[in-house]
Amino acid sequence: xxMNIDDDQIEIIQEFVTESRDMIEQLExxxxxxxxxxxxxxxxxxxxxxxxMKGSAGFLEFDHMTRVAHAAENLLDLIRNGEIDLVxxxxxxxxxxxDFAKEALDxxxxxxSDDDMVNAADIMxxxxxxxxxxxxxxxxxxxxxxxxxxxxxxxxxxxxxQIEINDEMRQSFVTEGVxxxxxxxxxxLAWGEKSDDPEPMADLFRNIHSFKGNCGxxxxxxxxxxxxxxxxxxxxxxSGSPLASDNPADSLLAALDLLQNAxxxxxxxRDGSVPDxxxxxxxxxxxxxxxxxxxxxxxxxxxxHVTAAVETQKKPVGEILIDxxxxxxxxxxxxxxxxxxxxxxxxxxxKSPASRAATVAKKQDxxxxxxxxDNLINLIGEMVIAENMLINNPDxxxxxxxxxxxxGQHMSKLVRELQEMAMTxxxxxxxxLFRRMIRLVHDISAKAGKKVDLVLSGEETEIDKTVIETIxxxxxxxxxxxxxxxxxxxxERIAAxxxxxxxxxxxxxxxEGEVWVTVxxxxxxxxxEKILEKAISKGLIEGDGSDLSDKEIYNMIFMPGFSTxxxxxxxxxxxxxxxxxxxxxxxxKGKINVSSxxxxxxxxxxxIPLTLxxxxxxxxxxxxxxxxxxxxxxxxxxxxxxxQITQTPDGDELARVRENFFQIIRLHxxxxxxxxxxxLADGILIVLEHQEDRFCLFVDEIVGQQQTVIKxxxxxxxxxxxxxxxxxxxxxGVSLIxxxxxxxxxxxxxxxxxxxxxxx
Numbered sequence: 001x002x003m004n005i006d007d008d009q010i011e012i013i014q015e016f017v018t019e020s021r022d023m024i025e026q027l028e029x030x031x032x033x034x035x036x037x038x039x040x041x042x043x044x045x046x047x048x049x050x051x052x053m054k055g056s057a058g059f060l061e062f063d064h065m066t067r068v069a070h071a072a073e074n075l076l077d078l079i080r081n082g083e084i085d086l087v088x089x090x091x092x093x094x095x096x097x098x099d100f101a102k103e104a105l106d107x108x109x110x111x112x113s114d115d116d117m118v119n120a121a122d123i124m125x126x127x128x129x130x131x132x133x134x135x136x137x138x139x140x141x142x143x144x145x146x147x148x149x150x151x152x153x154x155x156x157x158x159x160x161x162q163i164e165i166n167d168e169m170r171q172s173f174v175t176e177g178v179x180x181x182x183x184x185x186x187x188x189l190a191w192g193e194k195s196d197d198p199e200p201m202a203d204l205f206r207n208i209h210s211f212k213g214n215c216g217x218x219x220x221x222x223x224x225x226x227x228x229x230x231x232x233x234x235x236x237x238x239s240g241s242p243l244a245s246d247n248p249a250d251s252l253l254a255a256l257d258l259l260q261n262a263x264x265x266x267x268x269x270r271d272g273s274v275p276d277x278x279x280x281x282x283x284x285x286x287x288x289x290x291x292x293x294x295x296x297x298x299x300x301x302x303x304x305h306v307t308a309a310v311e312t313q314k315k316p317v318g319e320i321l322i323d324x325x326x327x328x329x330x331x332x333x334x335x336x337x338x339x340x341x342x343x344x345x346x347x348x349x350x351k352s353p354a355s356r357a358a359t360v361a362k363k364q365d366x367x368x369x370x371x372x373x374d375n376l377i378n379l380i381g382e383m384v385i386a387e388n389m390l391i392n393n394p395d396x397x398x399x400x401x402x403x404x405x406x407x408g409q410h411m412s413k414l415v416r417e418l419q420e421m422a423m424t425x426x427x428x429x430x431x432x433l434f435r436r437m438i439r440l441v442h443d444i445s446a447k448a449g450k451k452v453d454l455v456l457s458g459e460e461t462e463i464d465k466t467v468i469e470t471i472x473x474x475x476x477x478x479x480x481x482x483x484x485x486x487x488x489x490x491x492e493r494i495a496a497x498x499x500x501x502x503x504x505x506x507x508x509x510x511x512e513g514e515v516w517v518t519v520x521x522x523x524x525x526x527x528x529e530k531i532l533e534k535a536i537s538k539g540l541i542e543g544d545g546s547d548l549s550d551k552e553i554y555n556m557i558f559m560p561g562f563s564t565x566x567x568x569x570x571x572x573x574x575x576x577x578x579x580x581x582x583x584x585x586x587x588x589k590g591k592i593n594v595s596s597x598x599x600x601x602x603x604x605x606x607x608i609p610l611t612l613x614x615x616x617x618x619x620x621x622x623x624x625x626x627x628x629x630x631x632x633x634x635x636x637x638x639x640x641x642x643x644q645i646t647q648t649p650d651g652d653e654l655a656r657v658r659e660n661f662f663q664i665i666r667l668h669x670x671x672x673x674x675x676x677x678x679x680l681a682d683g684i685l686i687v688l689e690h691q692e693d694r695f696c697l698f699v700d701e702i703v704g705q706q707q708t709v710i711k712x713x714x715x716x717x718x719x720x721x722x723x724x725x726x727x728x729x730x731x732x733g734v735s736l737i738x739x740x741x742x743x744x745x746x747x748x749x750x751x752x753x754x755x756x757x758x759x760x
Contacts, residue, residue: 009112010112012060012206013060013108013109013112014109016056016057016060016108017105017108017109019056020053020056020057020101020105021102021105023049023052023053024098024101024102024105025432025435025436026049026435027046027049027050027094027098028095028098028435028436028438028439029435029438029439030042030045030046030049031046031091031094031095031098031439032091032095032438032439032442033438034046034086034091034094035086035088035091035442040080043076043079043080044080046076046094047073047076047077047080048216048217048219049217050069050072050073050076050097051069051073051216051217052213052214052216052217053065053069053101054066054069054070054073055209055213055216056210056213057069057114059206059209062104062108062113062114063114064104064114064115064117064118064120064121065101065104065108065114065117065121067121067125068097068100068101068104068121068124068125068128069097069101071097071124071125071128071129072093072094072097072128074128074132075090075093075094075128075131075132076094078132078135078136083136084132084135084136085135087135089131090131090135092446093127093128093131095439095442095443096124096127097124097128098439100117100120100121100124103117103120104117104120104121169218170266170267170269171267173214173218173266174263174266174267176214177211177214177259177263177266178260178263180207180208180210180211180214181207181211181256181259181260181263183203183204183207184204184207184208184211184256185253185256187201187203187204187207188204188249188252188253188256189249189253191204191249201234201237201238202238204234205231205234205235205238208227208230208231208234209231211227211259212224212227212228212231215227220262220266220271220272222262222272222273222274222277223259223262223263223272223274225274225277225281226255226258226259226274226277226280226281226284227259229255229281229284229285230252230255230256230284232284232288233248233251233252233284233287233288234252236288242289243287243288243289244286244287244288244289245286245287248287251283251284251286251287252284254280254283255280255283255284258274258275258280259274262274296321296327296331296332296335299327299331299334299335300331301321301326301327301331302326368425370426370465370466373422373425373426374466376422377422377423377426380415380418380419380422381709382709383415383418384415384419384707384708384709385709385727385728387408387411387412387415387707388706388707388728388729389728389729390408390411391408391411391412392706392729412707415707416707419707423464426464426465426466427462427463427464427465428462428463428465428468429459429460429461429462429463430458430459430461430462430463430468430508430517431459431460432468433468433471433472433475434456434459434506434508435456435459436472437454437475437476437479437506438454438456440476440479440480441454441479441483441504444479444480444483444484445483448483448484448489449489449490450483450487450488450489450490450502451490451500451501451502452483452487452501452502452503452504453501453502453503453504454504454505454506455503455504455505455506455507456506456507457505457506457507457508458507458508458509459508461508461509461510461515463508463515463608466588467515467588467608470584470587470588471517471584471585471588471590471606471608473580473581473584474580474581474584474585474606475506475517475519475606477578477580477581478519478578478581478604479504479506479519481578482504482519482521482523482602483504483521485523486502486521486523486524486525486601486602487502487504487521487522487523487524488502488523488524496599498522502521502522502523503521503522504519504520504521505518505519505520505521506518506519507520511607514607514608514609515607515608515609516605516606516607516608517605517606517608518603518604518605518606519603519604519606520601520602520603520604521601521602521603522600522601523601523602524598524599524601525596525597525598525599525600525601525602526554526557526594526596526598526602527598528550528553528554528598531553531554531556531557532545532548532553534556535553535556540556540559550596551594551595554594554595554596555592555594557578557594558578558579558581558582558592559578559579581606585606585608588608588609589609589710589724589725590606590607590608590609591606591607591741592604592605592606592607593605593607607741609710615630615631615632615707615708615710615737616630616631616632616705616706616707616708617629617630617631617705617706617707617708617727617737618630618631618634618686618702618704618705619702619703619704619705619706619735620667620684620686620697620699620700620701620702620703621699621700621701621702621703622667622668622671622673622675622699622700623668623673623674623675623676623700624673625671625673625736626703626729626733626735627667627671627735627736627737627738628708628727628735628736628737628738629686629688629697629738629740630737630738630740631705633688633689633690633740634686634687634688635687635688635689635694636657636686636687637684637685637686637687637702638657638684638685638687639681639683639684639685640655640680640681640685641681642681644656644657645664645680645681646661652664653680655680655685655696657687657696660694662687662694662695662696663695663696664680664685664695664696664697664698665695665696665697665698665743666698667697667698667699667738668698668700670722670743671736675700676700676701677700680698683698683699683700683701684698684699684700684701684702685697685698686699686702688740688743689740690740690741690743690744693744695743695744697743708727708737709727709728710724710725710726710727710737722738722739722742722743723736723737723738723739723742724737724738724739724742725737
């Protein structure tokens with residue numbers, strides 16, 4: 001059931017969910033790495049991530065997430081201290097803890113509570129506790145861990161060895177740290193103007209707490225200590241207890257300046273140390289008068305009575321003790337007078353907001369809803385169309401307008417820069433997606449009893465964020481298929497003369513204006529005969545299939561319900577995965593290439609458009625029809641002489657280009673249009689490149705180059721061979737955008753027909 005919470009709390013929870021999911025993405029690959037190589041640095045990084053998650057969940061009172069993370073943290077602490085040995089079951093348990101956290105985050109996102117996770121948390125925490133007991137050889141159940149005092153937590157964190165911080169992590173810390181400190185500053189200034197106003201306090205405390213957690217995770221111990229002391233002061237103020245100063249915000253602002261300076265140091269590559277830390281900690285400690293309970297103990301009240309009163313406190317401790325007859329009114333009044341006497345009337349000068357802002361690091365980030373970026377891309381696309389319609393307006397044809405031409409060129413330059421900038425904003429590295437697959441491979445290989453080495457390559461390759469979301473499921477299905485069907489069990493691999501551990505490579509690279517994501521394995525390869533047999537039995541092909549190429553047969557694995565698995569497992573076998581791969585790729589105008597060598601393995605390439613919106617294109621004409629070719633695929637264009645043209649006995653036309661012969665495709669045959677002339681010497685040959693293949697396209701005329709906004713063909717038209725989409729021209733007309741890969745495949749299809757034709 002959804003809780004009644006305000007908008008600010010919702011925003012805090014949503015931020016927690018997003019950050020926690022990012023943490024889990026970091027956790028899972030490191031946990032798998034820990035199982036393969038128990039490196040102290042990896043162990044420490046995992047410990048910090050669970051600790052950070054526990055702290056954030058605890059602050060927001062998501063108790064079930066907190067206790068599971070705490071149990072996992074206890075297990076890791078014993079392992080890293082050498083008290084128990086790491087075993088494979090521990091890795092599986094930690095992975096299960098990540099799965100629990102994912103499910104709990106889904107619950108928190110929908111209901112702003114993790115109450116639905118109580119049973120799952122009980123089971124997960126118990127499994128972790130039992131793992132600890134078993135490893136320590138204890139027969140009795142471990143006593144429930146007492147609540148950990150925050151001061152102890154900070155001390156423990158300070159003793160942890162620091163993780164290796166790369167530039168990207170450092171910049172991430174700086175960016176978020178600046179934002180948190182700026183928010184905290186605004187809260188302190190508001191509190192300083194009206195210290196009895198409770199409104200700013202919750203956000204102020206949260207910002208300092210989050211900053212402290214970040215410092216602890218990255219190992220910036222001095223900054224963490226200072227932030228913790230600030231947090232202690234704020235916690236006392238938040239609870240309504242008096243502070244030993246009329247202007248506590250001033251001292252806290254001074255400490256905030258120190259933290260801001262330390263963040264700036266980190267952004268410049270230094271260690272973020274805080275000069276004279278102990279003095280500043282002592283200054284903040286002066287803001288904390290002794291608690292009433294502490295003074296009462298000094299006055300002779302038994303400590304156990306004070307502790308019991310604090311635990312059940314619903315009104316001031318002094319009143320409770322008087323009601324219980326454990327302290328006299330005189331003792332309580334004397335304690336209150338001592339507490340008030342500690343207050344200092346001194347007042348310090350506070351920096352102005354302007355001078356304070358100068359100490360903040362300059363680089364800042366802002367989170368933007370992806371839908372807004374999508375709208376921006378669409379608007380820029382419409383702007384490109386409007387620009388083409390303006391500059392290529394038929395009403396201006398034949399007019400010499402020098403100033404208009406200059407203005408048009410300047411506008412074109414600005415639109416291009418705007419388009420490039422907008423596209424860059426949406427591009428993110430595939431590293432996050434790839435590293436998610438590490439857990440998948442680990443789980444499937446363990447379930448299938450296979451040994452697998454996953455190799456990641458090209459993680460820095462950037463791709464549109466919406467595309468990453470679309471190809472996540474295809475990658476999962478391809479890896480499942482590769483691990484279950486492709487790779488052999490260890491004994492079968494050894495018998496075939498292979499290493500018992502199979503290799504699956506997941507890579508990404510830029511290729512001809514596309515991003516290629518490749519899944520490759522060194523397994524048994526695709527079985528042409530088995531695929532063909534299955535296709536015939538399902539009535540997918542006519543005849544015996546002997547006229548089909550390997551490529552055509554391999555592509556049958558993407559048909560709905562197609563599977564050659566001898567038995568259905570919980571990994572794969574129902575034939576409902578590979579068709580998802582094809583459908584998702586078609587949504588983004590992507591394509592799939594399949595290649596396989598029996599006994600050596602298979603390779604599947606996902607060809608994804610680099611941009612889904614705008615490309616540079618070359619407009620060509622055939623008869624009264626125009627079409628667009630992607631500029632990146634064009635090598636050169638020329639008008640051929642008769643001696644450059646050769647015809648083979650099979651009727652194929654070849655063009656000789658500097659001692660190389662390239663096959664000719666006539667565009668008018670593809671589009672079924674009447675050209676100006678069918679004589680090659682009367683037209684233009686454009687040399688196109690697709691992957692490593694080159695061929696020539698025959699057209700009547702090259703009209704010109706322009707930026708092209710890709711529009712999908714309507715469902716009524718459906719898929720058209722050799723066409724990837726269409727665009728709107730300057731005169732309002734529509735032109736087709738040609739797909740170079742499909743044109744190349746039309747040559748292969750023609751060759752296959754010739755090879756399979758019966759001899760006369």
